[in-house]
Amino acid sequence: MCGEEQILTLVELGQRQETANPEEAAKSYLQAADLLLEQSQARPERENEYVAVANKLYLKAKKLKNKTIPGNLLAAKDNKIGFKDIGGLEELKEEIRFKIIEPFRNPDLFRYYGKQAGGGILMYGPPGCGKSLIAKATATEAKVNFIHVKGSDIKSKYVGETEKNIADLFQKAREAQPAIIFFDEFEALGGDRTEAAAHERSAVAQLLTEMDGVDTRSQQILLLAATNEPWSIDPALRREGRFGTSIFIPPPDQDARRAIFQLHMSNKPTNQLDYDSLAEETAGLSGADLKSICEMAADIPLKESFITKKRREICREDVETAIMKVSSVLKQWFAKAQEQVVRMKLEELFPELMLNKKQLVIMA
Ligand SMILES: Nc1ncnc2c1ncn2[C@@H]1O[C@H](COP(=O)(O)OP(=O)(O)OP(=O)(O)O)[C@@H](O)[C@H]1O
Ligand SMILES: [Mg+2]
Structure with missing residues (x-):
C-alpha cells in the first residue's frame, strides 16, 4: 500500500471506531498523522497541506483520548450551581469557605499564619443530604473547573488499569487547572487497604502518590471526596496533607x-x-x-x-x-453506620454517627 492509501485507510478506521472504541480511533488518527508528516518531507510541494491535515488529526486524537479518561469535566463558566442553591447548612458553607475556598484564593495569607494549604476534604454522611451538591457549588464559589469522577469509574479489574486511570485523571486536572477533582463514591477507591484484595491496594497507593505530588504552590488542584461509608476509607488517606479534614454532612435541620x-x-x-x-x-x-x-x-x-x-x-x-x-432511607443508614462504627471501634472518629434512641425514633 502506498503512503496516501494507507493514510486514508487509517483515517477511515478511526472514523468507524470513534463511538465504540475511542481509544483505538485515537491511535489510528495518530498513526495517520505520523505518516502524513513523513510524507510531507518526501513531497515538499505539498508540505503545508500535509502538515495542516496532520495537525487536525492530532487534535482529533487528543479530544478522543480525553473522552476515555474517567471524570466529567464541567467548565467553571457552565456551572450554574452555587451556595444559593443549597438550603440551610450555613455553618458548613462557612467552613468550606474557610477551609477550601479562601486558602485556594489566598495561599500566601494562610501560609503566613502557618496554615498548610492543600490536601483534600472528605465529606461523609447519609445519602441525599447534599454532598454532591456542595461539591459542585464549591467549584462555582471558588470559580474553578469541576471534575466529577466516581470511584467505580476509576476502578478496573484489570491489573494496572486503575493506577493508569488515576494518573490520567490527575493529568486531566492539571490541564484543566484551576480545578476541583470530586471523588464520588470514594469508598470504592479509597477502601481500607487491610480489607481489600492485593491488587486493589495499589489504587490507594497510586492515589497517595498523586496526592502527595500535588504541589499547591505550582498547581491549582483541589480535592474533594464524598462517601456514605466513611468507616471503610483507608486511614492512610485520612492523614494530614491528604484527606486530613473530614466534614459530616448531616440530615437537614x-x-x-x-x-x-x-x-x-x-x-x-x-x-x-x-x-x-x-x-x-x-x-x-x-x-x-x-x-x-x-x-x-x-x-x-x-x-x-x-x-x-x-x-x-x-x-x-x-x-x-x-x-x-415518601419513605426515607435515613434511619436504616444510621442504624447500619452505627453497627459498622461500633464493630470497627471508630466511635471517637465518628461521634456524629452515634445517634441515641430518641434521635432514631424521630426518624421512624
Ligand atoms: N441542602 C439542600 N438544599 C437543596 N437541595 C438539596 C439539599 N440536599 C439535597 N438536596 C436535593 O437532593 C438531591 C440529592 O442530593 P445530593 O446528590 O447532593 O446528595 P448526596 O449527599 O450526594 O447523596 P448520595 O450519598 O446518594 O450521593 C440534590 O440534587 C438536591 O436536589
Ligand atoms: Mg452524591
Missing part, C-alpha cells in the same frame, strides 16, 4: 428543611404554604426526600388539570399526600 422546601417550590405555583410547619412535619427526611415531595406534590394539580382543564396552585393537602408517599 428545621431551618434547612424550610429552606429546601422554599428552594424547590420557588419555580412552582403555590398557595400560601406554611413552610415552618411543613419543615416540622418532615423531621428525619433528607434533602433528596424533600425534593421528591415537592415534585410529587406538583404532579397532583398538574394531572388534575388534564381533566378539569383548569390550573390550580399546589396546596397544603397536595404536599401532605406527597409526604405520606
Whole structure:
C-alpha cells in the first residue's frame, strides 16, 4: 500500500471506531498523522497541506483520548450551581469557605499564619443530604473547573488499569487547572487497604502518590471526596496533607428543611404554604426526600388539570399526600453506620454517627 492509501485507510478506521472504541480511533488518527508528516518531507510541494491535515488529526486524537479518561469535566463558566442553591447548612458553607475556598484564593495569607494549604476534604454522611451538591457549588464559589469522577469509574479489574486511570485523571486536572477533582463514591477507591484484595491496594497507593505530588504552590488542584461509608476509607488517606479534614454532612435541620422546601417550590405555583410547619412535619427526611415531595406534590394539580382543564396552585393537602408517599432511607443508614462504627471501634472518629434512641425514633 502506498503512503496516501494507507493514510486514508487509517483515517477511515478511526472514523468507524470513534463511538465504540475511542481509544483505538485515537491511535489510528495518530498513526495517520505520523505518516502524513513523513510524507510531507518526501513531497515538499505539498508540505503545508500535509502538515495542516496532520495537525487536525492530532487534535482529533487528543479530544478522543480525553473522552476515555474517567471524570466529567464541567467548565467553571457552565456551572450554574452555587451556595444559593443549597438550603440551610450555613455553618458548613462557612467552613468550606474557610477551609477550601479562601486558602485556594489566598495561599500566601494562610501560609503566613502557618496554615498548610492543600490536601483534600472528605465529606461523609447519609445519602441525599447534599454532598454532591456542595461539591459542585464549591467549584462555582471558588470559580474553578469541576471534575466529577466516581470511584467505580476509576476502578478496573484489570491489573494496572486503575493506577493508569488515576494518573490520567490527575493529568486531566492539571490541564484543566484551576480545578476541583470530586471523588464520588470514594469508598470504592479509597477502601481500607487491610480489607481489600492485593491488587486493589495499589489504587490507594497510586492515589497517595498523586496526592502527595500535588504541589499547591505550582498547581491549582483541589480535592474533594464524598462517601456514605466513611468507616471503610483507608486511614492512610485520612492523614494530614491528604484527606486530613473530614466534614459530616448531616440530615437537614428545621431551618434547612424550610429552606429546601422554599428552594424547590420557588419555580412552582403555590398557595400560601406554611413552610415552618411543613419543615416540622418532615423531621428525619433528607434533602433528596424533600425534593421528591415537592415534585410529587406538583404532579397532583398538574394531572388534575388534564381533566378539569383548569390550573390550580399546589396546596397544603397536595404536599401532605406527597409526604405520606415518601419513605426515607435515613434511619436504616444510621442504624447500619452505627453497627459498622461500633464493630470497627471508630466511635471517637465518628461521634456524629452515634445517634441515641430518641434521635432514631424521630426518624421512624
Ligand atoms: N441542602 C439542600 N438544599 C437543596 N437541595 C438539596 C439539599 N440536599 C439535597 N438536596 C436535593 O437532593 C438531591 C440529592 O442530593 P445530593 O446528590 O447532593 O446528595 P448526596 O449527599 O450526594 O447523596 P448520595 O450519598 O446518594 O450521593 C440534590 O440534587 C438536591 O436536589
Ligand atoms: Mg452524591
